[in-house]
Amino acid sequence: xxxxxxxxxxxxxxxxxxxxxxxxxxxxxxxxxxxxxxxxxxxxxxxxxxxxxxxxxxxxxxxxxxxxxxxxxxxxxxxxxxxxxxxxxxxxxxxxxxxxxxxxxxxxxxxxxxxxxxxxxxxxxxxxxxxxxxxxxxxxxxxxxxxxxxxxxxxxxxxxxxxxxxxxxxxxxxxxxxxxxxxxxxxxxxxxxxxxxxxxxxxxxxxxxxxxxxxxxxxxxxxxxxxxxxxxxxxxxxxxxxxxxxxxxxxxxxxxxxxxxxxxxxxxxxxxxxxxxxxxxxxxxxxxxxxxxxxxxxxxxxxxxxxxxxxxxxxxxxxxxxxxxxxxxxxxxxxxxxxxxxxxxxxxxxxxxxxxxxxxxxxxxxxxxxxxxxxxxxxxxxxxxxxxxxxxxxxxxxxxxxxxxxxxxxxxxxxxxxxxxxxxxxxxxxxxxxxxxxxxxxxxxxxxxxxxxxxxxxxxxxxxxxxxxxxxxxxxxxxxxxxxxxxxxxxxxxxxxxxxxxxxxxxxxxxxxxxxxxxxxxxxxxxxxxxx
Numbered sequence: 001x002x003x004x005x006x007x008x009x010x011x012x013x014x015x016x017x018x019x020x021x022x023x024x025x026x027x028x029x030x031x032x033x034x035x036x037x038x039x040x041x042x043x044x045x046x047x048x049x050x051x052x053x054x055x056x057x058x059x060x061x062x063x064x065x066x067x068x069x070x071x072x073x074x075x076x077x078x079x080x081x082x083x084x085x086x087x088x089x090x091x092x093x094x095x096x097x098x099x100x101x102x103x104x105x106x107x108x109x110x111x112x113x114x115x116x117x118x119x120x121x122x123x124x125x126x127x128x129x130x131x132x133x134x135x136x137x138x139x140x141x142x143x144x145x146x147x148x149x150x151x152x153x154x155x156x157x158x159x160x161x162x163x164x165x166x167x168x169x170x171x172x173x174x175x176x177x178x179x180x181x182x183x184x185x186x187x188x189x190x191x192x193x194x195x196x197x198x199x200x201x202x203x204x205x206x207x208x209x210x211x212x213x214x215x216x217x218x219x220x221x222x223x224x225x226x227x228x229x230x231x232x233x234x235x236x237x238x239x240x241x242x243x244x245x246x247x248x249x250x251x252x253x254x255x256x257x258x259x260x261x262x263x264x265x266x267x268x269x270x271x272x273x274x275x276x277x278x279x280x281x282x283x284x285x286x287x288x289x290x291x292x293x294x295x296x297x298x299x300x301x302x303x304x305x306x307x308x309x310x311x312x313x314x315x316x317x318x319x320x321x322x323x324x325x326x327x328x329x330x331x332x333x334x335x336x337x338x339x340x341x342x343x344x345x346x347x348x349x350x351x352x353x354x355x356x357x358x359x360x361x362x363x364x365x366x367x368x369x370x371x372x373x374x375x376x377x378x379x380x381x382x383x384x385x386x387x388x389x390x391x392x393x394x395x396x397x398x399x400x401x402x403x404x405x406x407x408x409x410x411x412x413x414x415x416x417x418x419x420x421x422x423x424x425x426x427x428x429x430x431x432x433x434x435x436x437x438x439x440x441x442x443x444x445x446x447x448x449x450x451x452x453x454x455x456x457x458x459x460x461x462x463x464x465x466x467x468x469x470x471x472x473x474x475x476x477x478x479x480x481x482x483x484x485x486x487x488x489x490x491x492x493x494x495x496x497x498x499x500x501x502x503x504x505x506x507x508x509x510x511x512x513x514x515x516x517x518x519x520x521x522x523x524x525x526x527x528x529x530x531x532x
Contacts, residue, residue: 032057034522037200037254041098051083051101055145058103062198068179068529070171071192073108075148076115082145099261100143105199107190108149109156111234112136119236120154120167122384123377126365133234134266135203135245142261147199150189156207157186158238158350160388161454163446168383176523177490181442184213191218194248195523201249201258207238208342208455209469211246215481216438216493219520221255222248226500227476229275231266237357239349242473252511256282278501285504286511292324297431301332303467304440313437316484316494319517334425335466341413342474343456347395348406371396388449417475433498433509436468438481441490468495478503482510483520
């Protein structure tokens with residue numbers, strides 16, 4: 001009979017890596033707070049520090065600050081060994097590239113050998129992958145230190161429309177600017193960790209805004225790339241129609257450095273076959289003068305747009321104009337509320353895609369093999385049973401992707417977000433990209449099981465303003481968010497959206513805005529909480 005750990009033993013197993021990697025107080029320190037990834041890379045190359053020193057510094061910050069934040073589920077037990085191997089390579093003149101020795105955190109729905117991939121659920125507490133995801137493989141090939149796993153909204157947010165901040169495994173994550181405020185989901189842990197300097201950068205995943213919203217709420221840069229520019233192999237899915245991973249970091253340059261490593265084709269994800277033809281060295285595309293003479297479409301009336309958020313948004317637009325951009329107002333009716341169409345897509349896709357992922361896990365360790373098994377597990381396990389699972393139930397009731405209702409909905413939804421949506425705005429108004437408010441300031445954390453705010457909750461069509469992150473996600477188009485300062489002490493962001501494979505252009509525009517505005521303000525509240 002296979003070993004079945006008690007709830008306590010699972011918690012201890014996930015927590016022990018934090019204790020096992022305790023920093024050596026006698027080691028040379030390195031100041032990682034707010035240190036750009038690019039600077040760390042340069043300091044490693046210049047012999048000013050070592051990967052072991054940098055990695056110890058991040059582990060120390062996790063131990064000091066994460067108790068209040070709940071951003072990190074586990075530190076990799078071999079993190080310092082990875083760092084030491086990087087230092088050895090560097091000493092021998094065998095450096096693998098700019099990312100060699102740089103510590104990064106992965107959202108805990110991304111497979112990395114040596115740590116369980118839980119997706120925030122105890123159903124996957126023993127899900128130890130035998131093979132790295134393509135994301136982890138590429139990072140390791142570039143020499144990066146996989147520092148650990150970051151918290152997530154359970155199942156990337158597709159369990160319930162009722163309030164569920166975070167996960168049963170990782171706890172309730174908190175916004176580092178105000179611990180009573182939401183860090184958003186589902187890449188809450190990566191967003192917090194990037195903002196609070198718990199890693200040089202992080203990797204999140206996005207199905208319908210799950211990189212974009214946490215990046216905005218936590219005051220960092222995040223990009224949701226064109227679908228399948230980055231392979232999805234080895235990532236717990238929601239919908240392979242929309243799923244992608246992407247980097248989250250404190251600057252556009254750091255985000256571009258990460259994307260340069262992550263992008264590319266992978267036979268394990270057939271949808272990524274065109275990625276190699278479109279990937280680039282994204283750092284080389286960054287140009288502080290890139291906005292000069294460019295026409296940008298301005299979207300208003302979107303989610304969270306109000307008289308209050310208009311003020312920082314208009315200020316950001318003035319920065320764009322000062323850098324030479326020509327701004328064109330796009331009529332509000334061009335984009336629609338597509339949440340109900342997206343709901344159907346995600347429910348149908350999840351049932352099939354999660355079963356396909358579960359089939360790749362060890363049957364000795366992961367007993368849940370289907371969505372129906374997960375539903376039963378949640379009902380029977382006391383750690384899971386207190387949370388609703390209305391989205392699980394709705395997905396289980398779907399009839400499969402061959403159902404005509406799904407086929408018709410998909411065709412209509414794609415038309416609304418592409419030909420009649422983003423494509424129309426770009427073409428009819430002769431603009432190279434679209435800009436919009438990403439999100440308003442972070443909202444207060446609501447108690448679990450109280451509902452409200454889920455992007456695919458059922459409501460009347462058109463009852464909510466269109467969400468640009470949701471529209472870009474369903475279209476499969478890239479979306480970049482960059483901090484544009486604080487509103488009432490809380491972060492807000494500006495989004496740059498464009499056609500497929502336009503990441504170099506969007507990153508260049510975002511970089512030009514960032515360098516002209518210097519709008520990001522680092523968080524402080526989390527440090528005050530740790531000092532109490």
